[in-house]
Amino acid sequence: MNQPMQMTDLKGGRLILAALVLALANFMVVLDMTIANVSVPHITGSLAVSASQGTWVITSYAVAEAICVPLTGWLAGRFGSVRVFVISLFGFTLFSILCGLSTSLEMLVFCRIGQGLFGGPIMPLSQTLLMRIFPPEKQSQAMGMWAMTTVVGPILGPILGGTISDNMSWHWIFFINIPVGIGCAIAAMRLLKTAETPTQKLKIDRGGLLLLVLWIGALQLMLDLGHERDWFNSPFIVVLALTAFVGLIVFTIWELTERHPVVNILLFKYRSFTISVLALAFGFGAFFGSIVLIPQWLQINLGYTATWAGYLTATMGVGSLTMSPIVAKLATKYDQRALASFGLSILGGVTLMRAFWTTDADFMALALPQILQGFAVPFFFIPLSNMALASVLPQDMASAAGLMNFLRTMAGAIGASIAVTIWDDHTKVARSEMMSSLHVTEVQNTLVNTGMSSEAALGYISSLVDKEALTLSANHVFLVLAGIFIFAAMIIWLCPRPKAGVGGGHAH
Structure with a gap:
């Protein structure tokens, strides 16, 4: 998409309302990336499928969205930014209704793919249209508001998802999109008519x-x-x-x-872009893998409700909100490679802390790595995004942003799949190893002597072994993810040194 020209028709209250509509639409789509994370045990229980199959609900959405992101520029140029934005909102809302009405895993995954396909263009288009309706001197404030919704979405997602799943049913995590989606679509049709972009017959x-x-x-x-x-x-x-x-x-x-x-692969000729995007993909893959795994482990193993799993996951948000504006300022003064490497190293450190979790860990022991992670995320996210976009030519900025978002979203889906797969596979290995070294009959006799029946004693031993096996396996996954973070922190230094305070579009 070309740099949008500012439209002057919207002023005062109507401009603020239009900005709120765009920010809210973006918030809804970002929220949907994480709202299902804590609800997976509810969904798998309701649809009678395994935890690893439940992860498809998350990965199918991410993959569909990733495929649609690079197409946004073509869709906007061919049909107009506002028209595509409004159709995307209606489509997203329709598939949200169908997700909520799903009665099988196949139907839910199919509808999540539909949600992702329509949700993909909403995020970049809300950004483009905000730049289009605000005058140049107010654009940075508008982007600040937009960025806040992008940060707050993943924080509120687990809390909302948990609270709704526990107190109503998991279907309502999708139904809550209905008033927001329809309201934003109607408001966008009325308010953003004048911000429509010119269309032309573009080849696809x-x-x-x-x-x-x-x-x-x-x-x-x-x-x-x-x-x-x-x-x-x-x-x-x-x-x-x-x-x-x-x-x-x-x-x-x-x-x-x-x-x-459809994807401009020639952008990889810029070394700084390639390394930055690679580090971002590795970092985000490991990050997303952990935020999908943790709520499931908390609920299956520690008996947390979805609500409390959501609260614990969301403790990360405090640091992210606090540090985002600070890191944005630091990135203009200091070597961004050092900032990114620092952030990824901290993420590696907190993931290593999780590799020593036990089944009797209290809330604070579990929350501390989350809080520290929140402070580290902006350090890895902001400098890497800046470095990637600063290393390409101005006319390639839109393609570079699309490619970067595509690879980041794909890495998240792949990271989630691999984390849950390793967790599942290693649990079986850990369980068989524990059972081979455990003198079951002796333990069973001891429990029978305390007044338990023989069957109850066996069931108790089995559930204890299952719990320990799941925890040992989760620790193994966190060890692997910590290694990926450290690897990403090291490869950043292969980038040429970026110029201090360089904005986007200064190719080396």
């Missing part, structure tokens, strides 16, 4: 889009179904792996030779 890279959907779909299916089908012992998983691998190679060659590529 149909081949590239088809290949993108093919290899990403195959990769995500492979990750989601892998451990259920015994990985590469299953011919179906082998076919998916080959499809993803060959599809990626063909897609890369196609995009390099296409005049209007």
Whole structure:
């Protein structure tokens, strides 16, 4: 998308209202990324599926959204930013209703894909339209308000998701989008008419889009179904792996030779962009993997309600809100590689703290890494985004932002799938190891002597072993994720030193 020109028709109350509508629409979409995290045990229980299958509810949304983000520029240029924004809101709301009405996992995953496809353009378009309705001198304040909704969404998501799931039912985490979606769509139609962007007949890279959907779909299916089908012992998983691998190679060659590529792969010629985006993808993948795993472990293993799992997850928000404006200022004065490396190292450290969690850990022991993580997130997120966009030419900024968001969202979906898969697989290993070293009969006899029946004693031993196996496995996952954070913190230094205070569009 080209840099939008400012529209002067909106003034006073109408301008504020239009800005609120755009911020609220963005908030709704960001909220939906995390609102389902703490509700997964409720959903899996209700639909009688496993915890790893429940994660598909999160990953299907993220993958669909990732596919749609690079298309936003083409959609806006072809049909107009406001029109696409309004249609996206109506589509998102419709699929939210269908998600809430879902009676099976297949239906819910299908509707979450629909939600993601319509939700994808809302985030970048709300940003573009805000820049379009505000005068240049007020644009930074407008973007500050927009950024706040992006930060607050993931904080409120777990709290809202938990409270709604515990007190009403998980269906309502989707139904709450109905008044917001319809209200924002109608308000946008009335208020933003004058902010519509000119349209033209743009060519779309149909081949590239088809290949993108093919290899990403195959990769995500492979990750989601892998451990259920015994990985590469299953011919179906082998076919998916080959499809993803060959599809990626063909897609890369196609995009390099296409005049209007759906994803501009040539941006990877900038070393700073490539390294920054790579570190961002690794960091976000590990981050998203942990925030999907923690609420499930808290509820399955420690008996937390979804509400309390939400509160604990949301303690991260205090630090994020506090540090975001501070880090934004620091990024203009200091070496952004150092800031990003510092943030990723702290994230590695707090994830390492989690690798020593036990089944009798109290609320504060669990909340402390979350609070510290909140302070570290802006240090990794803001400098890396700045460095990536500062390393490309001004005319490539929109493509670079689209590619960066695409890779970040994909990394989140892949990180969540891998974290839950390792957790599930390693739990079985840990359980069999514990059972082989445990003298079950002796323990059972001791419990029977305290007045338990033989069956109750066996059940008690089994549940204790299950709990410990789940915790040992979660600790193993956190150890792997900590390693990924440290790796990302180190590769940042492969970037050339960015100029202090450089804005976007200064290619090296």
